[in-house]
Amino acid sequence: MRKLLAALLVLALVVTTMATAVFAEEHAQGVTDTEILVGNTAAVSGAFAGVGVPFNAGIEAYFKMVNEEGGINGRELRFTHMDDEFDPAKGKAMMQTLVEDEEIFAYVGHFGTPVVAATLIDLEEYGIPAVYFATGIGELYNDQAEGAQRALFPVQPIYVTEGEIMVVRAVGSFEAEKIGVIYTNDDAGKDMLRGAEQMAEQLEVTLVSEQVAAGATDVSAAVTAIKNADVDFIIAASIQQTIGTIVKALVAQDVNVDVITTYVNVAPVVAEQIFADIDGKFNVYGNGWISLADEEALANLALLGEWVGEEFALNPYSLAGWTAAHFFAEGVRRVGEEPLTWENFIDKMEEAPIKIPFGGEVDFADGLRAGTTVMNLSKVASAEGWEEVEPLQSVNVILGIEEEIEETDETGDLEDPAETEEG
Amino acid sequence: MADLMKHEATLLDIKNLSIAFGGLKAVDDLSFSINQGEIYGLIGPNGAGKTTVFNCITQFYKPDQGELRFRNKKGDIVSLTSLPTYRVLEQGIVRTFQNVELIRELSILDNVLIGAHIDYEKTTVLDELFNTGRRRREEKKQIEAARRALQFLGIDHYRLFPAGSQPYGIQKKVELARTLMSDPKLIILDEPAAGLDERETVELADEILRIRKEYDTTILLVEHDMQLVMKICDRISAINFGRLLATGTAAEIRADQKVQEAYLGVDA
């Protein structure tokens, strides 16, 4: 009896909250006349602190910048976050607290593969907008999002997509015919492999794959197997730590074939880790969705450095956090004087492509949820860093199916550079 | 040799028992038999193989050779060597250990109740899981039996203390009480007086005699304390280097040349 009573009570409460939030006022929860409350959960302690801390710092820096300039339409952006320790159960619990108790307007920068995987379903049930996912799991990919799925806005590349792009690069830029994939047994590695396999089938190139454990010290067996397969290009589908291990094992076994890896690894620390080992025997390329070639991107980078402080000025994760905040702010700006509701926000996000502060753009039109699909190419040039060798390009441009579209400095209404995959 | 087991009076017959550890013969062609109702002593100098004999009877060791036959609770003659260790108890043989083997953290009462483990056969795991009436009745019955045994040895008032917290003398008694729970035909005591002071030893002698009477059982003991052995044992076997030296009454053993030599270290 008590059970039923309690359930009814909860139901009543939820209904009233929703009702007050959606119908009685014109704005959604978390929105007042003076501020908009958003939040996220991210691991800022333990093994993932190195990612979570700068990521959140990037978000906070952007909001601080916006608020100093008077906010958006008179509202300041306020950011709250909790530490989920990368534990899905805790991430789920905190999401409930954030959405139901703190009544945030949106999730900005949803973080960590296990937590994101565990809470996607809850996000959809709440219908709350979630802008930017600091992970690239395949579940986020959706080319016809409907209903509550429309509230999810992945920005950074999805690993499956990146796997596709890596094969496209191998074929388009390096004329590879037999590609070897060394992938880690985590979500990043396996999803990139999936993408690579799909694209290899489409482009009719041979693909051989070998697995290594994420964080392993000994990956020599996988390298031996790849060497035996006699490939002419290698995709190292692994995120940081293991990429160095793989490259060094390739060097140790004289596999002098060019390597491409994911954007996650395009960071100075990785260059420092492997430059001396490569020693000019082969090139290590990396995708990137951030281009520091054009002036606007450089200006934004300087801006980030100004607001985030020296420690995180050149940190890839603070760049990501900054981007997350920017995408959210863009959506709010577009809503303008209209009531800031979830529905309105989602519509405006889809209205036109949104530019990434550091180059490229993401289009959410017609329920497309694929993250950024244009990538550039860099290579390890010194122990200090990477240098760009190819600008941001879509799959079709790399394959020479489409002409490259000139970069313009206009913001906003740029025509969609047709990045839908060619079937 | 005549088959002693044919005599109703014979409880345990050990014939040509041998066991070796890494080439060293711990027990060598040993034979003796125990009659119902006896208090039987096994003596010998250190390292003579007394405890090994015990371990062979209770199947902690599997002898290399020899027969161990026992008239069990049902009156059937069983060969002990064919049994796994844990099934020796149900035949009616129970033992104590040289270095008291109690569950230190459990209460004395619980320790004694462990001795009744096989008596519970009527209740199943399901009975326990759902705490059925049958289980509660059974448990009550066993607790009463355990307290009778503890009262018998005069330590019932300690029953709720953890066994490990009690002095050695009490622990020895707990072990003794535990043996009484299984309604044994043969109790094997491994150095029951070791570690006890003089008063406690006297008390022990009395207890052993009372146990035989009250619980109508047979007792086999290994002991260093000659006084105790000589005082209570009906018959005694003396062994050295795993071999039988002599069997007889206390007086006969005391007078035996070979036993004296073994104990005094005189060359044979």
Next chain:
Amino acid sequence: MSEFFGIILRSLEYGSIYALASLSIILVFRTSFTTNFAQGMIAMFSTYFVATLIHKSGLPLGVAFVLGLIFALLLGFLIDIIVIRRAAKLSPVGKQIITLGVLSIILGLTPNIFGVYDLNMPKFIPQGDMKIAGTSISYNALLNIGLGLLVMLTLYYVLHRTKAGLAIRTTAENAPVARLMGVSTKLVTMFAWGVAGCLSLLAGMMASPFSQVSTTFMNDIQITAFLACLLGGFTTFFGAVAGSYIIAIASNLLQVYLPQGTVWGKPILYILLIGFLFLKPFGLFGKRYVKKV
């Protein structure tokens, strides 16, 4: 053939790392009867210390390494004095759980002390390689193999030819008897922890250039080391070393020559290992302990 030889040669390098880690585990196990689950964390912590000296204080690798050895030695002493010594009367399970406490403390402290970033660790010999029987191998790999062997030979010599070694072996055989013989088992245990710390650091120094110094980089190695101890038997120093090389070689052979080897090689190795141990439960060289009643 040269491929097979190459696999063996490379496995020797990884085997050396596992061997150092498992020696560290065995040394502690034999002298204080503690299964040290914190071994990997101790290695990680002191390797972080060395990496921090190199990156933040700009010390050369050699100097930082020597300071690191001192650090690891003191860390081992400290753990023994503060925690393990007080746990002397506990059962092995109790001590094992205590090392979980140590693990947790070190893991919790690391980001607070050394920061949240993974650090690169230079190799002892940065560059250069040579050919052996058609297989190229870097000087650093040769050094690692050599260092592993050197440490093991030294340890063997110390254990079997010196007074200190005798004290350790006696303590390992029977601590109460050792005490009766006048061996200060406390001192032995303390030094065992200290030396174990140094062995762990060396394993960490050899492993970290492959990847990076992070809070997790020793986890896999520690698990492998435990399995090596299991395979070799926890009772002998030699067994753990042999187990380490066997696992390193078997793991790579399975992965290369089995279909889908890099995917399923590891679990298959573990299953084989458990199967083998079911037949020989105390490992290749372990002795069964029979309790007298």
Next chain:
Amino acid sequence: MDRQLNTFQRIYKNPYLQFLIVGVLFALLPTLRAAGMVKAGTVTVIGTTLIYTIAALGLNILLGYSGLISLGTAGFMGLAAYCSAYFTEQLALPFWQSLILALLIPTVLGVIVGLLSMRFVGIYLGIATLAVGEILSEIFRQWDAFTRGTSGARAKYPKIFGMQLDQTGMYYLIVIITIIVFILVYQLLKGRLGRALNAMRGSEAAAMAMGISVYKYRLIAFGAATLLASLAGVLYVHYIRISYPTIWGLPLSLDFLAIIVIGGLRSIYGTLVGSFVIFAMSELVLKQIPYMENYSLVLKGVLIIIFILFYPYGLAHVVSDLRMRLGRRKTKVHPLAAKEEDIDG
């Protein structure tokens, strides 16, 4: 010794009543939530903590009672979670059928691992179970058809007795099952079986001499431990609605070990308290204290060491320990004190 208990004492000392009261207290939580007195996430944190309690209780039967160590608990919990997700989602079996299979499959495997314990003792068993856990972990990551690999296996809130549970309903189910588990475990272990397991831990020789088949009871202990871990796994996957491979690794197994040590070996309430310390404390307490949020691991470690060294009976016994220090004779025995045969393992 035999003091007459007064009526009040008789009531509050009745273990069944105690369990019921605890259950009712937990069941009140969603109502408190509805009244706005606790946060939504708190209910989920507590629900998860109860789930972990069930699994830890299984390990307590194994380690606390039987003295057998397992470092594979998380693996078995995960296996049950994946089974339940697979049967309900992919095979679309009704919850009850799936539940039975998801409990049975890991338990059978657990009993097989129990067979290993016939051969391995002490640390050998610990590391062997660790290897089993690693194998399971690897299977969770690799066998995509069954586990959906690194995407994670999804499950729904279950439908029982024709009633579709929601999140709160699932919480009530967890509370009810937890209390039932408490009562059953209490009954199972207070009598003959509990004594037999104790005997096996305390002295295998004595156990055999008393007619206890060590073989049988080791298998029972492993079976019971895996069954509870499986139950916890099923509840987890239908509460959090996902099973992700990285959850079921060695760290979680080690956490279960920490739970029963901090809480108290052989104590049901201790296990509950231990779970709170390990899983809920950093959530509900530490993160509220400034500067402490980064030190939850350190605190956990310190607690483990302090409890093993100074409060070996765990938090559950702190009260009785204090009472004993104030006057009564010290009669407790360290539950993890070394025994003679421990030398090698």
